[in-house]
Amino acid sequence: MKIKLENICKTYENTQVVKDVSMKIEDGEIMVLLGPSGCGKTTLLRMIAGLISITQGKILFNDVDVSSFPPQKRNTAMVFQNYALFPHLNVEENISFGLKVRKLPTSKISEMVAKIIKSVELEGLEKRKIQELSGGQRQRVALARALVIKPDILLFDEPLSNLDEKLRVSMRQSIKKLQRELGITSIYVTHDQEEAMSIADRITVMNKGEIQQCASPNEIYRNPKNSFVASFVGQANLFNCQVQNNSKMKYINVFNKKINIKNDINDETVTAMIRPEHLHIDKYKGEVEGVVDFKEELGLITRYQIKIGQENISLDELNASEHHTLVVGEKIFISFGDNDVVILKEQ
Numbered sequence: 001m002k003i004k005l006e007n008i009c010k011t012y013e014n015t016q017v018v019k020d021v022s023m024k025i026e027d028g029e030i031m032v033l034l035g036p037s038g039c040g041k042t043t044l045l046r047m048i049a050g051l052i053s054i055t056q057g058k059i060l061f062n063d064v065d066v067s068s069f070p071p072q073k074r075n076t077a078m079v080f081q082n083y084a085l086f087p088h089l090n091v092e093e094n095i096s097f098g099l100k101v102r103k104l105p106t107s108k109i110s111e112m113v114a115k116i117i118k119s120v121e122l123e124g125l126e127k128r129k130i131q132e133l134s135g136g137q138r139q140r141v142a143l144a145r146a147l148v149i150k151p152d153i154l155l156f157d158e159p160l161s162n163l164d165e166k167l168r169v170s171m172r173q174s175i176k177k178l179q180r181e182l183g184i185t186s187i188y189v190t191h192d193q194e195e196a197m198s199i200a201d202r203i204t205v206m207n208k209g210e211i212q213q214c215a216s217p218n219e220i221y222r223n224p225k226n227s228f229v230a231s232f233v234g235q236a237n238l239f240n241c242q243v244q245n246n247s248k249m250k251y252i253n254v255f256n257k258k259i260n261i262k263n264d265i266n267d268e269t270v271t272a273m274i275r276p277e278h279l280h281i282d283k284y285k286g287e288v289e290g291v292v293d294f295k296e297e298l299g300l301i302t303r304y305q306i307k308i309g310q311e312n313i314s315l316d317e318l319n320a321s322e323h324h325t326l327v328v329g330e331k332i333f334i335s336f337g338d339n340d341v342v343i344l345k346e347q
């Protein structure tokens with residue numbers, strides 16, 4: 001099922017919480033909505049499900065305008081952070097609930113429930129009450145309950161937020177695999193950038209009710225459109241630079257290194273970004289001298305804050321590298337490649 005949102009707005013009293021949102025989601029695609037708390041992710045999801053009205057705009061499923069359809073006519077299923085399961089029913093009864101409401105024959109229901117229980121790996125727990133399950137198992141029941149009705153569209157609202165880190169990682173892999181297998185068009189809301197990168201075909205980054213950028217995880221990370229996206233997805237060192245001209249080229253100075261920029265940039269200043277993993281340390285020689293100001297051990301990497309003149313920058317070293325043992329106060333040199341300086345398109 002293809003989804004198209006055309007100029008969607010939502011206003012509560014006098015406050016616009018979703019502002020002119022347009023996007024297309026392809027059949028079978030998993031689109032992640034990523035953004036800080038209060039940016040309008042849940043509101044947008046609930047408008048797509050038909051649970052709240054839209055103030056302005058259009059929602060199309062396979063080119064059919066469903067904007068005025070009630071939720072039951074849209075054939076979407078939702079998976080929530082708090083599971084929203086029936087505590088007095090067991091696993092099997094929770095999963096079959098939607099099928100019973102649809103009055104399917106009992107034998108058909110048993111067959112469908114057994115199949116879905118297998119695919120979410122809940123075999124053996126069919127008769128358990130919800131209180132007798134772990135968080136991860138509860139979320140599998142919620143997922144099975146959503147999948148069993150064979151929805152055209154799956155909507156996830158921070159489904160993994162209540163789980164611990166390890167379980168979140170394994171559940172997000174299960175969700176992605178199942179979504180791939182079943183090919184159900186999905187929208188997945190999260191404010192966790194790592195989860196977004198791992199699960200998405202494409203990510204829509206939102207802030208204050210507006211779309212900032214919509215692209216593949218790789219594109220968002222490598223070529224963020226503005227400083228909000230650059231800082232929200234991953235770590236970013238941002239520099240405001242004066243654009244300079246010589247006879248042939250436009251360029252900027254980043255730590256006194258001349259970086260050529262495209263001639264079609266007409267702004268007087270631009271924001272340049274360097275990711276922390278693109279800065280390299282040399283202990284003995286280099287063009288840019290700095291001092292280790294702060295150090296954080298993060299397991300896979302060590303994250304340093306390096307003071308260079310008045311600037312403080314973030315720099316990541318793999319713990320496998322020879323430079324992960326620097327101490328605060330140590331003098332070092334840093335370097336970076338010209339291609340690792342990314343010019344953001346918008347301020």
Ligand SMILES: Nc1ncnc2c1ncn2[C@@H]1O[C@H](COP(=O)(O)OP(=O)(O)OP(=O)(O)O)[C@@H](O)[C@H]1O
Pocket residue numbers: 012017035036037038039040041042043044191
């Ligand atoms: N029923 C309502 N009446 C008035 N304002 C509302 C209502 N529902 C949501 N809002 C406001 O709309 C904005 C967007 O809320 P929404 O729940 O969509 O954010 P969110 O991105 O899902 O945030 P979170 O990550 O915290 O879940 C918030 O400022 C919220 O206070």
Ligand SMILES: [Mg+2]
Pocket residue numbers: 041042043
């Ligand atoms: Mg929300």
